[in-house]
Amino acid sequence: HRLNLLGVPWGKHIPTRRQRGNYSEQWRLKWVPDMIVKVIEASLYGNQILPAATNFAVERARRAKELPELTGLLDQVILADLPEAVEQVMARLDESAALSHDVLHMMDALLPLAQVLRYGNVRQTNQAMVKRVVDGLVTRICVGLPVACRRLDDEAAQEFFDRIIQVHATLQTLQDEAYLMEWFAMLWRLESQIGLHGLLAGRVCRLLFDARQMSAREASRHLVLALTGLEREPAYPLLQAAFWIDGFLKGSGLLVLHDDLLLALLDEWITALDTEAFVTVLPLLRRTFSDFSENVRDRLVKRLRSGLAMAQRPADEDLNEAVAAQMSAMVSRLLGPLSALPEAS
Template sequence: VLCDGDETLLRLVSTELVVGEALGTVPDGTPTVPLEADLRAQIKTLRLKQQALERTVDLDLRTDGGLARSRLLHRLRLLGIGWGRLTDSQVRNTGTFRETWTLRWRPELAIAIVEASRWGTTLQSAAEAKILDIAQDPDATVGKVASALEEALLAELGGATDRLIRRLESVAALDHDVTHLMSALPGLLRIARYGDVRGTDSAALTRVADSLLLRSCAGLPGAVTGLDADAAAALRAHIDAVHLALSARDDEWATGTWLHTLETLADRDDVNGAIVGRAVRLLCDAERIGGEESGRRLSAALSVGRTAPDKAAWIDGFLGGRGLLLVHDRNLLSLIDNWLRGLDEDQFLPTLPLLRRTFGAFESGERQAIGQAVRHGAPTVSTTGGAGYDTTRGALAMAAAAEILGVAR
């Protein structure tokens, strides 16, 4: 009756009128658990306010105040006290010296503080005890321990870092699953980059990361055999993550070792096309193979002897959500266009979903540029003498291709 059935207005009335947003306070001398007393002292020192209204703060980790606030919020998050959550910054930057947090204090967090007090009497000791308990789980994987180590470094838990590194080394030595090793590697390389900002010692992290890289490169050629589409997609995501992390690290030995492994994958014909296509694309981006060689490999992948879904998987791995390659390299676009035009109905129908997913991942501008290139006849279409064409079926195929590429008709 009051809100005409509008639940949004009803929630607004309930939040502001029935519940309210004002927070009360208790005297400083009120008995409380030691963990809450430590939290109050740090909040007062850092000049933070416990407010019910949501607000966003940008922290500069190059300053003592910003680093201390970040340390406090990371420790609270580790203990399950969700006062703040990391969010995307409105300031455009790619460095590691800035963090953006959204803060909102809720009354029920007082209960979370009492629950977290079983781990210790101060935020640092409690966070260290909890992170070590997580890492000591007998079923902990390499990725789980690496994530715990990353959280410990972000929260500057110096008392737990060395033990976590030793735990990571022991778990990694017993784990023979390549996907587990590769999932942990990007995180280790990422947290090693925090050394300059947070003053952490990255030598031990680099040693563990190099060990994981060597074992990943040794096991990857055997792990890519006999994969179905879903397993190949999952492994491709791990390959992308490792490649991106190594590119950011910019270490000649590590990059060379990784690219050599990708070269062995690109030369095999018994591996899922999505993996081979991705290996060729990454090698092309790293300038280990040229544009002419990548075109030759694409032409070979689209040759007779492979099924249409296999060819589509190769293209999906090669393009991988980035259509600028087809915008600038008309030879590759011509190869794909000629292959697509040559598919009969029995081949086109099972290939269409994968191609649609491939081109759908492109930016709108990329799809339009590719569609215009095809429409204006930039790619040349090879024809054979005496071949007959069904214009009606051709029009249907062109309409489907235009819809895939996002071309306005």
């Protein structure tokens, strides 16, 4: 590890499952004559490997300007068992996080530090020092995220979408009550933010719902607000409504399958769209539904074929064949050809 840090790749570390300490590390060694030049270059930092690696790491930390570079360096010095360098890198990381305004970088930096805080490591890294840096990162992320999420285009919204999911999972793993309270309070602020991109608004609502911070009725109310927002302006809010659905449902179709109210709201919104509006949102909706497992899609088709909310319809009400045909065509466009799916029993 120390030689690799110094740029002398004599050994290549081979990851193994269930590593419990240094003894389980596996390496593939290969000496190349040109490496002697790299050894001579590394000797500028010290005549022995330990001091040379320490001095090199401290110098890199001093010159580093971005959080991702520092977190990557921290991982290297921990593996290389350089306690003096770890302290210097952590101090530099704390300083850099305090001055950083890039929320995405802070969110990226949180995961590796949280893993050290949660699971520790064989090098016995100072946990209190790591905790102090994580404390600062969580607070800065929660303060800066709502501001950073203003006026995002679709590409930027996707970046924040991925990071929000990552940070949420990280904090759930840590199970620190103070972190979670701070995070959920920020999610509520973000959810109520005017102009928030639909993809993020939908996902934030889903995270609060899954964490039991938001009731099913309240989640349905937010869905109604997102869907009816299209009445204010023509095309843009329409796409944002589709993005909201994508953000809320992405990765799991079980919720819409088992929640009659949610399915009814989606059904009502889609069937109310005119042809032009439907064609506008179709690619995004198709992407959302295609992300569901095949089993979920099959069951969803069966439910829609058998009629939505049958129990709520009077027994003597006749089925409108024209509407049924229209719904069948719509489901086919969203989920794929119905002929490829099993018949409803």
